[in-house]
Amino acid sequence: MSFFQFQNNNTQKNDLKMRRLKLLICGALLFIAFTTIGYRTVSLAGLNDKTVKNSFRSVNSKNLIHPFRGNILDRNNNLLATTVNISSLNINPQEVLDVNQTILKLKKIFPKLNREKLLQKLNSNKKHVQILREISPRDHVSLLKLGIEALKIESSKKRIYPNHSLASHVLGNTDIDGKGIAGIEKKFDKVLANGEDISISIHSGIQHITKTLLLEQINQFKAEGGAGIIMDTKNGEIYALVSLPDYNANNYNKLLGNKLFNKATKGIYELGSTLKLITAAVALESNLINENEVFDVSSPLRISSRTIRDYHPLNYAISIPEVVVHSSNIGSAKIAEKLGSSTQLKYLKSLGLMDKLSLELPELGRPQVRTDKKLLTTMTISYGHGISITPTHLASATATIVNNGIRVDPTLLISNSARKNKRIFSKKTSKTMRSIMRLVVSNKNGTAKQAEASGYLVGGKTGTAEKTNPAGGYFKKQNIVTLTSAFPMNNPRFVITVMIDNPKGSKRTAGWVAAPVVNKIVTRIAPILNIKPQTKSSVNFSRNLLKFKIRGKDKGAIL
């Protein structure tokens, strides 16, 4: 064997080894690839119900669980607004075989259909004619049973309000495309559009009671309208928010004008003497006035061009509790004079009476307060003139006064956690104010005697104010009457504020018109709210309340 032959044999052996190695690598790669594909194939083939459900849930959860706009529920999960599928009845006139027979069949199910109009529709050249915009599921089944040719039942979504006018101003409404255009529907449009439900703090039963009793009084006194708010004094949750006149929320698009206007949160009014509560609370809180100080109210007070008078004049000097119980404008003006404009405006600001409410509604009124700091302005604001606020502002301020002085902001949502709010008045001032408010109702000289609901220790403050004339000045014979109250005054749980717009008749003061409403509301809602009546012999009856001497017109000392 030559050297070259030996070398050639060696090269061939090496080539063979190399090829085998390459083949082995390729084989190994192919094996790995096929094993991987095979494993995946087997694992996919092993799909079970659980994996299908999981993937189904993750992909389709949104579409399936929330196919409609979210519901609005009250605090007890009663449905206030929902969306349902509705069917509309349409027909293709070109496919109708016998027009008369079709009309006969349709009239069997819908007797109210007009034959002439039907005839006109069925003889038209169109290919799609709507006969009825909404039909019930029962009618749908009847139509299928009759087997009318050319009929087309189309499905669409509709927002409905099963309680009709109940809380219509709170709920608001949606437009034809299902977009919120007013009330909660507008405020929480994004949340509701995502299919999420919203629970609001409204109590359907209490809302109905408030509305019914307020409406009775409005009808009795031929008033233009009114507002009523029931609010938890601790957390500001609104149980009832009524604005009258109201409307059937299912007919929203057909409505115009004042029915849509929310008097409770958007309307601003001069609420008269109810503001004396704030004046008295500020006087007690500030160190500018001595608690036992008296104010001479025996003669009218002339400031600039204006004379301040009392509705029930007294001929002696009266204390702060007496100013509130007798509702003395002169006394209130004199207190304000001592307080000064800056202190007054500071407290009005801290009570939220100079800003829009933080309520979850788009329809909110901005208060109008005169801030010129003139003495006359300070004096008139002290008894509720020169300051226009919404009835809900007043309810909020009342709640703050009776809630140990801690500010209460109204809310339409159920508060799951306690909010830490600012203290405006001391506990002592709050206790004194609660006692004075109780006297306004319980004392024989009080202006809200008709608000007394036996056993429930109602306290409050009335306000009768002449309506402001948009052209300037006041309407002398048109009043806004208001009562802001709380109960039970030994441990206030709820604030009730009632406002009635322009009651007619000789007795059109808050004491005659608004106070009886509060009495009836308290009597009806207290058992629902688990508030037990207390007898005079009960140890709790007057606990937490102070006694003040309230003198009458004849100066007699009455407790």
Place this chain on the structure above:
Amino acid sequence: MIKYPSFLVVFLMIFTAVSLYQIKHFITKKEIELAETNKAIKTTQSDLYILHAELSYLKRPDRLEQIAKNKLNMKGILPIDIWNLKDLVDATKTFNESGL
């Protein structure tokens, strides 16, 4: 003579093809099931929404009030109808103390 690796490759290819066909068939069946379930859920949900709305309509406070007044002759609860047990004990005590 068929070599062992080639046999394995052919076997895997046939296995893969059959498996893929089976999966496709299985998925198609599941998709139909899913569509049917989807439709059934939507119909049931729609029916539920209507039933809830109807229930809410029937539970309207004004309707219940009318039924309570006119059909059941019910009246509003007055404070005098509600007794606090503690007050009852106090009243009994007063009654005993007075010697009546």
